[in-house]
Amino acid sequence: MPCTPSTVTAAYLRKRGAHYLAIVKKNHPGLYAQVRKLPWADIPLDHHTRDRAHHRDEIRRLKVAAFLHLDYPGARQAIQVVRRRRELSTGKLTIERVYLITSLGVFDATPAQLAAWIRGHWGIENLLHHVRDRTFREDDSKVRTGTLPRTMASLRNLAISVFRQNDETNIAAALRRTSRDYRRPLSALGLT
Incomplete structure (x- = not known):
């Protein structure tokens, strides 16, 4: 499940033989800039899905890039997810670009598996954090x-x-x- 572990946590997981899949946020400015500046335009599309649910049409596109020089413990791949959502009732389009890193190598997980794990994270986000934010304020x-x-x-x-x-x-x-x-x-x- 994607999360935002500290470098200490990532190093601990790798030392124990475990892997991580972590969202790269702007609160890690150096890593965020490094991942964002990868040549994403030149990297081919690895996986995409299209769904229509919750009164919106959503397209998710995933690109994966293998790099050994990412400035994070054990990071082997960088991932870019682009989500395009169109509200069916209003036609409003929103585009969200999310970057992730993983310690999994190219032979450890397919792009489809990575996409499923990332979606699973948002399921947890909706079931737990959304309730904490909205219901419990x-x-x-x-x-x-x-x-x-x-x-x-x-x-x-x-x-x-x-x-x-x-x-x-x-x-x-x-x-x-x-x-x-x-x-x-x-x-x-x-x-x-």
Whole structure:
């Protein structure tokens, strides 16, 4: 699953024989510039998909470039994903370009596998982080010091996990229903 590990984490994973697939964000300016400046126009398209769902038409194009000189522990390949989304109701077009790196070599994973793992990450993003952002309004939290932000994130994750384990699909509705009776949270946790 793609994430943004630190160089320490990446080195640790490689030392243990594990691989990573990491999103390269602008908060790593040197690495981001290095990956963004690769000759993507000259690299052939390796994989593409087209889907129509959620009131939009989406095309995802993936290019993979093998490089040994990326400035990141164990990085063997760079990946460019271009997502073109057209809202069917408005016709609005958005284009998003995302860069990733992986420690997997060219013979370790196909472009189709890489694309599936990247999509899997967005599934997790939608199931967990979107709920934390929208339902729990995590970004509006005033808790910012010490270990409290991590503790609150863990509690939110616990609540989401309990609801999902109980086959709840609408977390906001489950929260409202549970908050109406003090016994429901205990029941959801199997404590009554």
